[in-house]
Amino acid sequence: MNEQSTARASASIVPGGSRERGIDRVLTLFAYLNACGRPVRIADLPKALGAPRSTIYEIVRVLAEAGMVEVTGNDNRVYFGRAMYLYGISYFRGNDLIRRGSSEVEALSTLTGESSELCMLNRNRQAIIHTHPGSRPMRISSEVGSQIPIPWTASGRLLLSQMSPAEIRDLIQPDDLILPDRRVVDIEGFIEECIAARGKSVVITRGLINSFSQCLAAPVLGIDGEVQATICLVLPIDVSDGQRAVLQEQLTASGRNLSMGTVRTKPT
Amino acid sequence: MNEQSTARASASIVPGGSRERGIDRVLTLFAYLNACGRPVRIADLPKALGAPRSTIYEIVRVLAEAGMVEVTGNDNRVYFGRAMYLYGISYFRGNDLIRRGSSEVEALSTLTGESSELCMLNRNRQAIIHTHPGSRPMRISSEVGSQIPIPWTASGRLLLSQMSPAEIRDLIQPDDLILPDRRVVDIEGFIEECIAARGKSVVITRGLINSFSQCLAAPVLGIDGEVQATICLVLPIDVSDGQRAVLQEQLTASGRNLSMGTVRTKPT
DNA sequence: AGGCTTTGTCTGGTATATCGGACAACAGTC
DNA sequence: GACTGTTGTCCGATATACCAGACAAAGCCT
16 A cells, blocks of 8 residues: 555544434545555454444445455455446546536525626537526627637646647637737737646636636546536626635636536535 | 437435435446446435435545546536546556456366366467466366467467458468377367357367366456457366366456456446 | 454444435426 | 526425444464
């Protein structure tokens, strides 16, 4: 077991003392198996999970019967089972980013009262997959299905953040560097902004599409940390710093929520 | 929802009346979601699963918090979540066919008392991935890691069962058609036997490798029904029909057990 | 062999998770 | 507006799932 998994394992120990539900034991077990990344001896689980032996043996028995875990080898090691794999595939097939993203956009928009959008890269334009208007009288969001020039938005910088300068240069049509108000975006500066967006949890652009709005975008990361999409908020340019900070927090939470690669068993 | 999933759904209804464990509710829920193949409204679950509403809402809440399921849309539909996907990937990465197959071979061999092997295709030969000797005084199994000519075994016919006659002809080296006792296998007859093996749950060859043994092989199917490997038993040629029928049953069970594509929540 | 540790099974008691049912908030329908 | 059906939340009671601990079997060392 490596340091990382050890650290996570010890972190997953429950306070102890109190009786716990079977479901919670199961969820803790799954998280632990995932953290270890390999089959774990049943006998080690009680210590690792802070659970009584009798409970662990019973839980593993039931889960193994259902195929959620498998007990392999001659030293009774436990790991995820076929059923988990099949269910995971079902998720992948049925519950794609677009559906989840759409739902999240609506949730975010309802929560914040601001216009929200889900964006993905589509050829050399940025596609608006889903939007939800805010509660402000003035609508400043884009149309669903519209294809926006990438340099016009904060999302665009995130969506291109993993490309090389050469790739970005190739991708961007010269016409797309022209903003609605006829100003022209400098391609070199744009490339720098894309590179600067790498790993950022929020990117903000102000006054690009029009003079009275700003765009806050958060990345939606795939299993390997690549930017699969962005979720963004369109705000009036004059919101207070304090309010923007709050919105930024909620936006990044939505982005994380849609992202792969992290699982939190017990969110606060 | 299609007929199949409806059938499975109704089949998953519990007798009712008695209080049930949270874990069992969860497993039933997973099986039901998988059978439906798409997000299901929470409100429909109590009827479908034969569970109280309060229980369902609580269970879904906990599972959603852990990411095992996701609640999407404005009508609160439930389906598998990110965590399920990640755990499934972990299974796929960590728990490969070889490890599971090796374990199953040992179990089968212990259960039956006969020699058992796990075989996979390796270029144009058949690889013995794992073996376990039976309890008979005379050992008639092959060496682990040995590469056997495909026409010599029942496993070979299963492993090639999805190939076209042309592919099979290309694959088989002329030398490999020569049995240990100098007899020569007819390639056309062999191709017919491969085709005949398609979809079979057991294939038997007698007296090929030597005059005193027979080979029973069962396919290990992948998620798309393709033959990924075989598990087989090597028996003396003179076992009684009744005993062979029993062994055949146990062998096919092992093959099914290793195969993808089916999940049984409650095995008998 | 004898002592010690580890692993897995089993059982009775009790803390509590599940259940039934009440309640509120909606959405249709007439 | 009144009535009906549906959806989601909440709460007290009790059946039972989880827990602690005893026990046996199997290693492992001296």
